[in-house]
Amino acid sequence: MFKNHIKIAWRSLKKQPFFTFLNTFGLAIGMTGALLISLFIYDELSFDKMFADAHRIYRIDADIKFGGAEIDASQTSAPMAGTLQRDFPQVESTVRFRDQGSMLLKKSGTVANTKELRATFVDSTFFDFFGVKLLFGDTKTALTQPNTLVLTKTAAEKHFGVKNAIGQSLILDNTDTYTVTGVIDDLPKNSFLRDHSVFMAMAGLADSREDLWGNTNYYTFIKLIPTAKIEDFQAPLQSILEKYLLPWAQQVFPGLTMESFAASGNYYRYHSMPLTDIHLYSNRQSEMSANSSIQNVYILSFIALFLIVLASVNFMNLSTAHSLKRAKEVGIRKTLGSKKLDLVSQFLTESGLISFISLLLALVLTLLVLPLFNDLSGKSISLPYESPFFWLILLVATILLGLFSGSYPAFFMSRFMPVKTLKGGEQKYAGGVSIRNALVIFQFAISVFLIIATLVVYQQLDFIQGKDLGYTKDQIVLIDDTFAAGNQVDTFKEEVVKLGKVQSATLSSFLPTPSARSNTSFFKEGSREQENAIQMEIWSVDEDYIPTLDMELVAGRNFDDRFGTDSAAVIINEAALPVLGIGANEVLGTRISQDIESEEAEYYTVIGVVRNFHYESLREHIGALCLLMRRSTGNMAVKLSAGDFPKTIVNIKTIWEELAPGQPFNYRFMDDSFNTVYETERQLGKIFMVFSVLSILIACLGLFGLAAFNAQKRTKEIGIRKVLGASIEQITFRLTTDFVKMVSVAILISLPLGWFAMNKWLQDFSYRIQIAWWVLALAGFLALTIAVLTVSYQSIKAAIVNPVKSLRTE
Structure with missing residues (x-):
């Protein structure tokens, strides 16, 4: 019986190549997208699970508020x-x-x-x-x-x-x-x-x-x-604070107690993080490697599910719409004794066959686009051919997809009444128009949602790129490991500055883009209590640092190597002012110290206040920071004039090779270094864009098929209208209007959902855009335009047919 079902299914698919192509290609695209995302998610979820006893390994983290x-x-x-x-x-x-x-x-x-x-x-x-x-x-x-x-x-x-x-x-x-x-x-x-x-x-x-x-x-x-059990470990872990950390702190702050520490609004808490959770759930300072986010996994999981559901909805829509053509076939089968279960089996076999053909096509497409997807996602994933588990999941998923996609058409077509079908009567319950309309609305609602998500992600990235960061990142080239030049490093800087296209240069290991970080506690002169501590990033820079990066001083002056006292001077940022409790002009001359254990502590005098600049991701608020004029030769930032950058870099390299022979010359542009901070968002934006296009393509394939079927079903109506004087524009408008209404409903449903979901995503950023009305309007307009273009082709094609030919159609 199964062999007979396969044979009949194959014949049926060959009889209707257009609808077979739309169903197969639509399912294949959905399966390809879902397969790529599934491989990506599997890779994300597998992080650090290869280590021995990974489920028993935890990292000790600390939440600290101080200064x-x-x-x-x-x-x-x-x-x-x-x-x-x-x-x-x-x-x-x-x-x-x-x-x-x-x-x-x-x-x-x-x-x-x-x-x-x-x-x-x-x-x-x-x-x-x-x-x-x-x-x-x-x-x-x-x-x-x-x-x-x-x-x-x-x-x-x-x-x-x-x-x-x-x-x-x-x-x-x-x-x-x-x-x-x-x-x-x-x-x-x-x-x-x-x-x-x-x-x-x-x-x-x-x-x-x-x-x-x-x-x-x-x-x-x-x-x-x-x-x-980790739960039994967590509470005793806090005992370390009173047993070890407090006695150490009391050497610095005599009389300090846990109660007085908490009363000042400070805290210090230890907790454990499972090793296998770090990659997706940890976003702490100074991670050992770049982490992802479980939020992205959830988002991509929904996209994969959406793609499969969209493809299945296409199949259901096209199959039910096409069911009227097979009504007589069902009537004859029932008249000859076929049972409802036999008909269901036959139609499910057809959907299963389409699913397996789609799977083969999806595997081919996956192999072709996998290298591009790896570039897009920053991964190096591959199809796990050697894994029986992979093939088993693929097989089961394909069978379930075939059953799910074919269930609705199969059960409803099997309910056709033989008497009505053989007389040419309509089956109101089979392939109901309202159900098809609901499925089209569902498809386009998802598509519009993904368009909104793509637009918002790219708008946030554009905001990041265009935001005033408080420093200049363009036309700045960073030369790494300049310490390798040894005692020639100052000569190197001097020779580079002499180049015609170089405006200035500065030596420092500390940069606003990813670089070295160092923080410590400072105290104002005369204030030695822990509640008055000021926690600040501390960067060692030279006198050319601020002008090279175009930072702005809001009070005071820059470092000057002509003043010997500047070796004991600091420049703080605006974010340090509220902590110090002093205004920008009043803070000048204030003395602060890191060392409070002796009466002969070394003090630094505040000589300037620099305008706040973003040295962390825009997800974070700007914290207190101070600059010290100290020697730090890890990197050199070179500000270039507009012009031939490659030639200038070659000249810099020539100087380097003369002064530091055998040492590697590594350089990068600061704007590229800045962009690495937001690589996850960039990848997410690209993935959204690709899969938004796929979802629209799948939805349009379904709409294209439905429009073709609708035009074919109304052939005689079109002929009569043309004979009675209707123009091509009027007929096209009438054939298109119903689909436009459905897409409009989809837009109305998806706009508030998209706005709400993307606002939640933006909450991860301390500095973020507000979703403008035009973003929602543009998403709706794009979806509507694409739908109209898709439907109009079939509508115009039907409208220009000779009415004599239309009226002869049976």
Whole structure:
């Protein structure tokens, strides 16, 4: 029987190639989009699950409010790990990381350096803790001694070759010599360590052994024993505050109590974050790698569901509309003894066959567009051919899709009354117009919603690009690792400034775009109580920093190297004024200090106030910041005049190679560096745009088919109208009006939903747009225009047919 159903289904599909194409292609597009999104979501949900005992691993985070600043820290203090291991029986083992950012590496006895983007100090427990295997070396001894390190396979290959790396010496940042004691495989792209290639022994870092509870520089991970529950660990974790942090703080603030600390509005809370949740649920300061958001996963899940539902709705609409053509077939079958169940089976077989053909086409399309999708999403995903589970899910999903898509047409066509169908009577309940209309409205409501989302995301990105950031990011080129020039770094700056197309240059490791960060507590002179502490970012800059980045001073003056006293001067931003409780002009001359433990503390005098500039993402409020005139040679920012940028960069490179031979020349433009902060939003905007286009395409395919069927069904009506004098424009208008009404209803439904959903999304930004009325109007106009163009083709085609030919049609 099944074989017979397949044979009849194939014949039926071949008889109606136009509708078969629309159904198959529509389903294939929906399945392709859903498959791509599913692969993306699977990759996002799989982050860090490859590590041994990942479900028992947690990171210790801290929520801190102190000195007017609120800090969501992903790091804790150096002694935290040892304390947890010693005092908490629930903790099986711990490991710490102290991230160092990028580093320059070279073999001993050579001049040329190679840059590794991410290096970190790590405890020797790293290998057993995460189940990381060494390709070469011994996990028991690899990172136990100071000045030893482990390289990833790719990093080892750069310097020595994988097999020859053990025992070799490397010089890091032209200063310290390390011995290679191990080589590990490259870490997975879906792990928080994906960008790290150099792991240095924590044993060689003196700071890691200090009992400094107030410094938060170490990523601390714990692994619970198998029987422990994190809920039982969370409450005792807070005891560390009173037992260890408070005694340390009392050395600085005698008489401090937990009660007085809380009474001043400050707080310090520890909590745990599951390792497998970090990528999607953590958005804290100084994450070890860029994280995504569970919100994006939800959004993309809905889009995938929408695409499948849109394609299924198309199938239902076209099948039910086409059912009138098969009414006599159903009547004859019933007259010859076919049961309702047999007819349902036949029609479901047809929908299943279309689903499987669509699946094959979707797999081909997925293979073709996967490279483009990877570029779009910043992923490196692929189809998991070797996974039986993948094929099983695909098979089950295709069967369910076929059943879902074909169920409505199958059950209703099987209810045709033989007497009416053979007489040519209409079946009011089969393929009801109201149901088809509702499905079209549903399709376009989703499409309009996605158009609104796309417009809002791009408008927010445009707002970010155009917002006055308080500094200039255009025509600024950043040269990394200028410290590698050693004592020639000042000469390098001087020679670069002499170039004709260079306006100015500044040396600093601290930039408004992603760069080094440092913060500390300051106190006004004469105020040594903890409630009067001022938490500020502290950046070391030179006298050319403010003019190079076009920052504006609202009070006071800039640093001047002619004044020796400026080595003990600071410039603060406007955000520091409310914390200090002084106005911009009144604050000039105020003395502040980091050191309050001695009567001979070093004080800095405020000589200027710089207008607030965005040194964090626009998701965050601008915090207090101070600039010190201190030597910091990590980067050089060069302000260029408009003109031939490539030629100027070549000239800068020539100077670099003369003064720092063998050192890598790495540069980037500041606006590109700025854009990396919003890469997630950019990717989301591109994904919205692509899948909005797909959803509209699917909806238009359905509308196109329905318009063709509607025009075909009303052939005689059109002929009679033309004979009675109706113009082509009047007939086209009449045939189009019904569809325009449906799309208009869809627009009215989707506009408030789109406005509400995108307002929720914008709440993540401290600086954001307001959704303008024209955004909603444009989304509606685009949908309506596309629908009219789609329907008009079929309407005009029907309207220009010779009426004699129309009236002869049976």
